[in-house]
Amino acid sequence: MAVSPRDYSPLALDHYRRPRNTGPLPGASGVGTAGNPADGDYLRLAILVEQDRLVRVEFQTFGCPAAIAAGSMATELLLGRTLTEALTLDNREVVEALGGLPEGKLACSVLAEQALRAAVEDYCEREGRSLPEGA
Amino acid sequence: MTTAIEHKAVALSMESLREEGFEVTVLSPDDQGVVSVERVDRALRPDTVLVSVMAANGEIGTLEPIPGIGARCRARGILFHTDATQTVGKLPVDVAAYACDLLSLSAHKFHGPKGVGALYLRRGVAVEPLFSGGGQERGLRSGTLNVAGIVGLGETCRLRAEEMRAEAERVSALRDRLLERIEAAIPEVVLNGPRRRRLPGNLNLSFPRCEGEALLTALDEFALSTGSACQSGAAEPSEVLLAIGREPNLARGSVRFGLGRSTTPEIIDRLADRLVVEVRRLQALAPEEL
Secondary structure, eight states: OOOOGGGSOHHHHHHHHSOSSBSOOTTOSEEEEEEOTTTBOEEEEEEEEETTEEEEEEEEEESOHHHHHHHHHHHHHHTTOBHHHHTTOOHHHHHHHTTOOOTTOGGGGHHHHHHHHHHHHHHHHHHTOOOOTTO | OEETTOOHHHHHHHHHHHHTTOOOOEEOOOTTSOOOHHHHHHHOOTTOOEEEOOSBOTTTOBBOOHHHHHHHHHHTTOEEEEEOTTTTTTSOOOHHHHTOSEEEEEGGGGTOOTTOEEEEEOTTOOOOOSSOSSOTTTTTSOSOOOHHHHHHHHHHHHHHHHHHHHHHHHHHHHHHHHHHHHHHHOTTOEEOSOSSSBOTTEEEEEOTTOOHHHHHHHTTTSOEEESOOEETTEEOOOHHHHHTTOOHHHHHTEEEEEOOTTOOHHHHHHHHHHHHHHHHHHHHHSOTTO
C-alpha cells in the first residue's frame, strides 16, 4: 500500500517536496550509485572534495518519497564533513534527522549511505589513495 | 480457462480448482490487455469445461470482447463465466448479448452498498453451494439474507440504468480531455490499455523516469493509485502491467486515474496542470543514466 503524505514527518515531507542539493555535480571528485536502476529505487551521489573535506554534495534519485527525502537530508548532513566524518553517516542518522520515516520506509533511506561509500571509494581510487582510517 | 489479468477473486478460484486436480489454461493478453476471441478459440480443448474472462479490467480499463467469446463457448457447449464487476453500472451489460452462463457483479463498484453482490446464473445452470446451512437463496448461499444490502443493490441498479449512458459519455469525454492535456505537455507518456475501447472512468499512464509513489504523494488531493507501491526500497510491479509487456520501471511509473460522478472539467484541468509540473520535477531529479 502506498504511504500517505500524512504518515511522513513535516521535515521529511519538506525534503521530499523541495529536495536540497540536487544535480549531477559537474566536475565531481567522486561519484557513487546505489540500488537497482531496472526495478528498484536508485540513487546517485556526487561529492566535491577539497583538502579532505566535502565542499559540495549533490544527489539524484529515482525513488519513492522516503528515498528522495533521505537523499536530500544526507547531502545536508554530509556537507562540510571530512572524509572520515562522512563515512560515519548511516541511515539511522539520516532517519533521525528527518524526524523519522513511516513504517516500511526505513530501508528506502539506506541508498544514500551506500551511494556515499561508493562515492568516497571512487574518489580515493581516482586519487590513488587508500580509504580513510576507520572506514 | 482464464486470463492472466483477472482479479484475485477469479485468479485464486482457478488456483483452487488447479489444486483440486483441474488443468487451468491461463491466456496472456496482447499489449493492450485484450484477450481476443481467436486467442480463446485456439486455446479451447475438447475437454475444456469452463471459461472465465473478465468483462473489463479495472486497472488498465481494457474492455474484453465478451459477446464473441461467449458465442464461441456457447457453440461448443462450454460454460462461460464473466466477471463484470467493473462494467455493471458503467456500461450496458446484457447477459443475452454476452452469451454467458454465469456473471458476477458487486454493488460497491457502482455506488451501491458494500458487502453485497450478485451471481447471475442462466436458467438450467447448476452450481454447488460453497457452504451448507439453512438453504437460503435457493440453497445456493445459506445464511440470513442481507435485506438492506439486497434492496440497496437493486435500487443502485435502477438509478445507474437511468443515467448510465449519459454519464458514460460525460466521463469518457473527461478522460479523453485529461489524456489529451497530459500528452500535449508530456509527449513521452505511455498509455496503458486501449485508447478507445476502455472503461469510461479509467485512465492508466506510465511516466518514464518518474516514480509512481513519489508522483502520487505530490497529488494527494486527487484519487489516484499506482501500479506498484514501494515497500522497503523494493517495488512489486503490477502483474497486469507486466502481462501487457511493460518494463518494470515503466510499471513503477504508472498512475491510475479513477474518474466518476464527482469528476468535473475543473478538477481535470487542475489535475493535469499539477501533474505535469510534478512529473517534470521528478524526472529532473532522476539520474541521467535511467
